[in-house]
Amino acid sequence: MxxxxxxxxxxxxxxxxxxxxxxxxxxxxxxxxxxxxxxxxxxxxxxxxxxxxxxxxxxxxxxxxxxxxxxxxxxxxxxxxxxxxxxxxxxxxxxxxxxxxxxxxxxxxxxxxxxxxxxxxxxxxxxxxxxxxxxxxxxxxxxxxxxxxxxxxxxxxxxxxxxxxxxxxxxxxxxxxxxxxxxxxxxxxxxxxxxxxxxxxxDKLGTAVRIGKRAFYDQIEMTAADAYAHTGQVMVENMLHSDTAEGISAFLEKRPPEWEQ
Structure with a gap:
């Protein structure tokens, strides 16, 4: 070992x-x-x-x-x-x-x-x-x-x-x-x-967690205003991800999501 x-x-x-x-x-x-x-x-x-x-x-x-x-x-x-x-x-x-x-x-x-x-x-x-x-x-x-x-x-x-x-x-x-x-x-x-x-x-969407971890540490070093500007753009990019669209649809349709990643 x-x-x-x-x-x-x-x-x-x-x-x-x-x-x-x-x-x-x-x-x-x-x-x-x-x-x-x-x-x-x-x-x-x-x-x-x-x-x-x-x-x-x-x-x-x-x-x-x-x-x-x-x-x-x-x-x-x-x-x-x-x-x-x-x-x-x-x-x-x-x-x-x-x-x-x-x-x-x-x-x-x-x-x-x-x-x-x-x-x-x-x-x-x-x-x-x-x-x-x-x-x-x-x-x-x-x-x-x-x-x-x-x-x-x-x-x-x-x-x-x-x-x-x-x-x-x-x-x-x-x-x-x-x-x-x-x-x-x-x-x-x-x-x-x-x-x-x-x-x-x-068990969560890996892409979302990866995006979120990076944004968490990026924003924590910023002023509040800069952090909101940065994380707002991060959320835009996250929203445009196909697996995120699937996750939201699955929630609204009360079914498990079928994620690709």
């Missing part, structure tokens, strides 16, 4: 991080595997939702500190290595946002530092009770500056700042209250809950 396993079921792809002995850390190998899978998904219209999960007792413990320590031995204290590492991690996080398919994090155990960033970068998240979330790099003298980008776009800024500066953890229920996760369920139900959510998404 590889460091990142792939399983497809009913238009849903599960990507399962499989490095439990390293708490599924975002090592050089894990980042490369995630990037390769996301590149494959970019043009795959047969997959309409993605679940990201982890093996063992943790979802993801962030960057691989042993690799980072080894990287420090390079020229200039590892400056070029660290710049490359954080750039590669950023590429993976942005790739999730750029994917046409919604990505659901299935979280258990811990999600810390860049692991918490990974949860925040996913479109939705389902967490097991007992899961702990933290951007706790400050505890070892490394402020979680890149994880901060995703976290501060998910939860209120004062709560994000407190997590970043104190290194304190929050539990799954608090993560739900703050908006970091969508649902919290018992540990033995978290996989089924993530799969049910993914299947609900996958």
């Amino acid at each position: 590889g460091i990142l396993e792939r399983h497809d079921t009913n238009a849903v792809r599960r990507l399962h991080m499989n490095a439990p002995e390293r708490l599924n850390a975002l090592s050089d190998e894990m980042l490369a595997a995630l990037k390769a899978e996301f590149e494959t998904l970019q043009d795959d219209t047969t997959i309409r939702a993605v679940i990201l999960s982890g093996e063992g007792k943790a979802f993801c413990a962030g960057h691989d500190l042993k690799q980072m320590t080894a990287g420090r031995q390079a020229e200039y204290g590892g400056r070029a290595y660290f710049k490359d590492l954080f750039d590669r991690c950023t590429e993976v996080m942005l790739a999730i946002r750029a994917l046409p398919q919604p990505v659901i994090a299935q979280v258990h155990g811990i999600a810390t530092a860049a692991g918490c960033q990974l949860v925040a970068s996913c479109d939705m998240a389902v967490a097991a009770t007992g899961t702990r979330f933290g951007v706790n790099g400050v505890n070892i003298g490394l402020f979680c500056s890149t994880p901060m980008v995703a976290l501060s776009r998910n939860i209120p800024r004062k709560q994000a700042f407190e997590m970043l500066t104190t290194g304190s953890f929050i539990d799954a229920q608090r993560a739900l209250e703050l908006g970091l996760v969508n649902r919290v369920v018992a540990p033995d139900a978290v996989a089924a809950e993530a799969e049910a959510l993914a299947q609900t998404v996958a």
Whole structure:
């Protein structure tokens, strides 16, 4: 078995991080595997939702500190290595946002530092009770500056700042209250809950969801006026799609739609 396993079921792809002995850390190998899978998904219209999960007792413990320590031995204290590492991690996080398919994090155990960033970068998240979330790099003298980008776009800024500066953890229920996760369920139900959510998404018209995900992230960076102008045009293009016409007709005729895509 590889460091990142792939399983497809009913238009849903599960990507399962499989490095439990390293708490599924975002090592050089894990980042490369995630990037390769996301590149494959970019043009795959047969997959309409993605679940990201982890093996063992943790979802993801962030960057691989042993690799980072080894990287420090390079020229200039590892400056070029660290710049490359954080750039590669950023590429993976942005790739999730750029994917046409919604990505659901299935979280258990811990999600810390860049692991918490990974949860925040996913479109939705389902967490097991007992899961702990933290951007706790400050505890070892490394402020979680890149994880901060995703976290501060998910939860209120004062709560994000407190997590970043104190290194304190929050539990799954608090993560739900703050908006970091969508649902919290018992540990033995978290996989089924993530799969049910993914299947609900996958059952929708893939074209509409792809259009909608891109528009969601485009408009969120705009002023309200620009966002309305942009999304109005997006809806025009969506309305002109033949499968959308079929969906509306089916609704009016009280029958299931017969979509081509």
